[in-house]
Amino acid sequence: MKNIFFKKENHIRINDILILLDKRKQKKNYKINDINELDNAKKNDISFFNSIKYLNSIEISKCDLIITNKKFVSKIPKKKTIIEVDNVLLAVAKVTSLFYPKALEDHFDNDVELIDIKKFKRLKIGKNILIGRNVKIGKNCSIGHNTIIEKNVVIGDNCHIGSNVIIKNSIIGFNTNILDGAVLGKKGFGFFPSKVNNIRYPHKGAVIVGNNVEIGCNNTIDRGSLSNTIIGDGTFLDNQVHIAHNVKIGKNCIITGQVGFAGSSSIGNRVLIGGQAGISGHLTVGDNVQIGGGSGVIKNIPSNSKVMGYPAKSIRNFLKDNKLND
Secondary structure: OOOOOOOOOOOOEHHHHHHHOOOOOOOOOOEOOOEOOOOOOOOOOEEEOOOHHHHHHHHHOOOOEEEEOHHHHHHOOOOOEEEEOOOHHHHHHHHHHHHOOOOOOOOOOOOOEEOOHHHOOOOEEOOOOEEOOOOEEOOOOEEOOOOEEOOOOEEOOOOEEOOOOEEOOEEEOOOOEEOOOOEEEEOOOOEEOOOOOOEEOOOOOOEEEOOOOEEOOOOEEEOOOOOOEEEOOOOEEOOOOEEOOOOEEOOOOEEOOOOEEOOOOEEOOOOEEOOOOEEOOOOEEOOOOEEOOOOEEOOOEOOOOEEEOOOOEEHHHHHHHHHHHO
């Protein structure tokens, strides 16, 4: 799918990447189409492999050009071309910025204007609403006071946007409610610590919100880095929920107040999470899982589980351990 929020440089060749990463140029200077995660990368793209968690993905990925380090070279199929580096994620950040030079930015949209009600059908509006270029808003929607919707955002029919909401780099389905103070589509908190200065990771992805979703007051939902951040159909988010970059939340989930999701965690369908729980990054939570309030999830949770505590464990073991400690 074409990226409608960040313009891609279309004339990147293999030697441009090799020079950027301080590698030797090669004779055949062929074109590289894009940078993507292994699951989404196509034959002429570049991707990366830096964790055994993605062993299945590297084996089936269509991508022929892979950034990795010495530790993982032996895990990559021989038919693929390898660029070996010391720091994989730092190299990926540099290459992503080469393709998407604006993806590091999170400036406000300077081209927004006061909404022209004539451009949108059956739209109920408050005061001081700012709209960017090429914004699409469906029928029978409403937008509250002081809300800003930046360029290229898409909003489906029958959606209700509260006051003081900021929406950028996002595509929203129909029958969805976004309550006061929510911020969707800002860049994620991705960076590399350094003795001199921290190095930011570019975020070229979007926020994709499904149909019949509710997003509570003061939620923050970061756009994806290489892939998109996704909220599935029918999912409800309580107030003050934070969803980091690349998080995938399934359908018909209930997420209560002050829950936080670290980057690239994947949540199944019909998951219930109690208040102030935390989900660590790059984890998978299955379908029909129940997570108790205040829990800390630091490993994968299989489907149909009920867990609680820190680290989160089965409800039975949690109650047993706490009874023994009384």
